Amino acid sequence: MTLSKKDLMSEEEFTLLKELINKEFGIQLKGDKRLTFHTKVSHRLNILGLKSYRDYYEFIISDSSREELFTLASHITNNETYFFREKMQLEVFSNLLKGIKKERLKKNQHILKILSLACSSGEEAYTLNILVQESGLFMWDWDIRIIGIDIDKNALKKAKGASYTKNSFRLNGNIDIVNKYFTAEGDRYNLRKIFTKNVAFRHGNLLDINSFTDINDIDVVFCRNVLIYMNDSAISRIIKNLYNSLTDSGYLFIGSAESLIQRTGLFSPEYNNGIIVYRKNQHRHCEGQSPEAISRRDSSLRSE
Amino acid sequence: MQEIQEILNKLKDNNWWVRKNTIENLLAYPEDSYLSILEEWLRNGDDALLRNAAMEAFSTLGEKAVRSLILLLKDEDPDVRIFAANVLGDIGNAEALSSLIPALADPDVNVKIASAEALGKIGSEKAVTALAKLIGDTTWVTMAAIEAIGEIGGDNALSVLHKCLEKEEYHGMTFAAIEKAGTHHFIRHLTPFVDKETGLRELALKAIVAIADREGTKPMPSYFTSLIPLLIDLQHSARPEFKKAAFIALCWSEDMRGFQYFIEALNDEELQEYAINGLFSLGKRAVPGIIDALKKEGANRVILAKVLSMLGENSALLRFAGDDDAEVRTEVALAIGNLKTPKATEILLLLEQDAIDEVRAAAQLSLRNKKDTGKLA
Numbered sequence: 001m002t003l004s005k006k007d008l009m010s011e012e013e014f015t016l017l018k019e020l021i022n023k024e025f026g027i028q029l030k031g032d033k034r035l036t037f038h039t040k041v042s043h044r045l046n047i048l049g050l051k052s053y054r055d056y057y058e059f060i061i062s063d064s065s066r067e068e069l070f071t072l073a074s075h076i077t078n079n080e081t082y083f084f085r086e087k088m089q090l091e092v093f094s095n096l097l098k099g100i101k102k103e104r105l106k107k108n109q110h111i112l113k114i115l116s117l118a119c120s121s122g123e124e125a126y127t128l129n130i131l132v133q134e135s136g137l138f139m140w141d142w143d144i145r146i147i148g149i150d151i152d153k154n155a156l157k158k159a160k161g162a163s164y165t166k167n168s169f170r171l172n173g174n175i176d177i178v179n180k181y182f183t184a185e186g187d188r189y190n191l192r193k194i195f196t197k198n199v200a201f202r203h204g205n206l207l208d209i210n211s212f213t214d215i216n217d218i219d220v221v222f223c224r225n226v227l228i229y230m231n232d233s234a235i236s237r238i239i240k241n242l243y244n245s246l247t248d249s250g251y252l253f254i255g256s257a258e259s260l261i262q263r264t265g266l267f268s269p270e271y272n273n274g275i276i277v278y279r280k281n282q283h284r285h286c287e288g289q290s291p292e293a294i295s296r297r298d299s300s301l302r303s304e
Numbered sequence: 305m306q307e308i309q310e311i312l313n314k315l316k317d318n319n320w321w322v323r324k325n326t327i328e329n330l331l332a333y334p335e336d337s338y339l340s341i342l343e344e345w346l347r348n349g350d351d352a353l354l355r356n357a358a359m360e361a362f363s364t365l366g367e368k369a370v371r372s373l374i375l376l377l378k379d380e381d382p383d384v385r386i387f388a389a390n391v392l393g394d395i396g397n398a399e400a401l402s403s404l405i406p407a408l409a410d411p412d413v414n415v416k417i418a419s420a421e422a423l424g425k426i427g428s429e430k431a432v433t434a435l436a437k438l439i440g441d442t443t444w445v446t447m448a449a450i451e452a453i454g455e456i457g458g459d460n461a462l463s464v465l466h467k468c469l470e471k472e473e474y475h476g477m478t479f480a481a482i483e484k485a486g487t488h489h490f491i492r493h494l495t496p497f498v499d500k501e502t503g504l505r506e507l508a509l510k511a512i513v514a515i516a517d518r519e520g521t522k523p524m525p526s527y528f529t530s531l532i533p534l535l536i537d538l539q540h541s542a543r544p545e546f547k548k549a550a551f552i553a554l555c556w557s558e559d560m561r562g563f564q565y566f567i568e569a570l571n572d573e574e575l576q577e578y579a580i581n582g583l584f585s586l587g588k589r590a591v592p593g594i595i596d597a598l599k600k601e602g603a604n605r606v607i608l609a610k611v612l613s614m615l616g617e618n619s620a621l622l623r624f625a626g627d628d629d630a631e632v633r634t635e636v637a638l639a640i641g642n643l644k645t646p647k648a649t650e651i652l653l654l655l656e657q658d659a660i661d662e663v664r665a666a667a668q669l670s671l672r673n674k675k676d677t678g679k680l681a
């Protein structure tokens with residue numbers, strides 16, 4: 001039995017949809033992935049009662065609420081995530097907390113602000129919350145705020161529910177983590193209430209500056225495993241948004257397979273126990289800055 | 305002039321971002337005002353900083369620098385000539401052809417190689433005959449020539465490459481070149497190499513798969529039948545490029561022995577597309593395995609559910625109505641709509657109350673369809 005791609009979707013239809021996603025969300029679908037696309041999206045045509053992907057495209061662009069555009073994006077993206085992903089990075093994060101607290105105290109502030117961008121179903125945001133609480137550094141009168149942002153409304157719904165299954169872990173038989181932070185209920189693991197407080201989720205597109213409304217003065221941004229799917233201009237836009245949301249002494253973590261080296265004058269890499277953490281180059285605004293201003297803190301890039 | 309000098313000085317900054325911006329600023333000025341200065345910097349072999357700055361500038365200036373670079377291709381310093389050839393290749397402007405072809409006879413080996421590579425990048429068939437003359441020169445030069453011919457492609461290139469296959473010492477590089485230039489008509493010349501138990505099997509297989517994949521002309525499944533043990537062996541190869549080629553061939557083979565590899569590859573963005581095809585090509589034979597896989601941790605359950613539904617295995621999907629993934633539940637809701645059993649209706653009524661809008665919408669649609677077909681009957 002063989003499957004004919006062109007019976008499912010013409011090349012032209014695929015290009016239309018692919019370019020739409022690329023333009024709106026920065027997501028690049030490389031190569032001819034019509035089958036994959038079809039397996040992820042065909043149910044939308046059924047639900048909407050549409051006959052072809054061409055009709056689907058027309059439907060999306062004539063939908064002024066942009067709901068369907070977001071639905072499409074949420075289906076074609078990879079939502080894979082799990083608790084305690086990339087332990088080495090998380091260790092570095094935990095080690096940075098002391099210094100972050102010091103910076104805040106210098107300013108007489110008792111607030112800690114963290115972003116988990118492209119948070120999918122929330123495992124990363126909650127992991128960070130667990131680590132912050134376990135550090136014991138931010139007790140009593142500290143205001144801890146961890147915000148997760150994603151384009152996928154269904155993933156966010158799951159995040160808010162804080163109820164997971166074994167798919168949200170890579171336990172390899174070690175269930176200590178689960179016992180410590182979750183209560184088991186059948187095949188579900190519900191995150192203990194104490195670890196869900198401080199965490200909020202919102203719907204947004206990382207390319208869109210409006211998604212960052214009221215988000216500023218952030219201490220740490222996690223933006224992992226999403227830039228790999230993006231085109232260059234989208235990455236630049238996202239980097240600007242991250243730059244503007246971080247506090248001057250803030251930290252940016254991206255996925256270990258991703259790199260900003262020689263991509264931006266806004267951030268410099270810093271090595272911490274073999275892990276790269278990005279720091280802001282100090283100049284006030286990311287637009288219209290003079291190259292000289294950047295160079296003052298940017299010299300570490302030269303060696304790359 | 306003063307202004308230009310100031311801008312040029314910034315090219316020596318130790319920060320790449322500053323240099324990058326500076327070059328962009330330069331573009332606003334007429335090239336006559338700065339190119340000769342950059343040429344001089346480039347010739348100044350004693351000052352590495354100046355030379356690097358000039359190289360970086362030339363590489364970014366692109367078209368504007370072509371004339372200068374053509375001149376530099378005749379510079380007395382071979383390093384400058386090599387650099388000029390490299391950048392001309394990167395720019396890819398055909399204007400450089402008539403200077404690069406003679407440079408294939410340069411007394412310096414590295415200039416020859418750089419010129420061959422540049423011609424490969426420019427990709428004009430006019431260069432093939434000149435490049436073919438280099439085959440038989442030193443190994444490095446021959447290698448560069450064959451590679452360039454592969455980059456250029458076309459009938460003439462392919463007949464040169466076909467000849468190269470006769471010589472054992474050229475095999476490795478020639479297969480790589482054929483992989484780029486080959487058309488499906490050429491596959492028959494490669495098949496004998498796959499059939500033989502030699503170290504060339506992998507290279508030939510990789511070339512065949514690359515050509516067929518690019519042209520959308522995959523060989524018949526039976527073409528691969530005798531190769532299945534090799535293809536499976538290569539799934540453990542340390543060379544990712546062989547592993548990938550063998551995987552694609554396995555997907556085209558419609559052979560059940562590939563099943564477990566298809567399932568694993570559903571989580572690999574690069575292989576997913578082939579794996580879906582491979583799974584689907586197995587048809588009903590794959591169904592029990594897919595159901596098993598759906599129950600396992602880490603499987604790509606959305607795609608698996610969809611493949612089941614595309615295979616018409618709607619009742620098999622019933623048991624996944626409680627899946628944690630909303631997309632799987634949506635697929636279930638849509639697929640079981642045409643099952644006439646009370647169980648299916650019962651599950652649809654449950655899914656109609658799901659927390660996720662899309663699942664509810666799918667269940668409602670199926671229930672509505674059920675009613676309509678019920679009425680018709």
Ligand SMILES: C[S@@+](CC[C@H](N)C(=O)[O-])C[C@H]1O[C@@H](n2cnc3c(N)ncnc32)[C@H](O)[C@@H]1O
Pocket residue numbers: 025026027073074077078079080081082085117118119120121124149150151152155204205206207223224225226
């Ligand atoms: C692979 S997950 C990463 C989850 C988590 N950060 C981690 O590393 O485990 C990628 C997520 O990026 C989201 N995403 C993709 N493009 C986005 C965009 N333009 N704006 C916001 N989220 C986006 C997807 O919806 C998906 O949930």
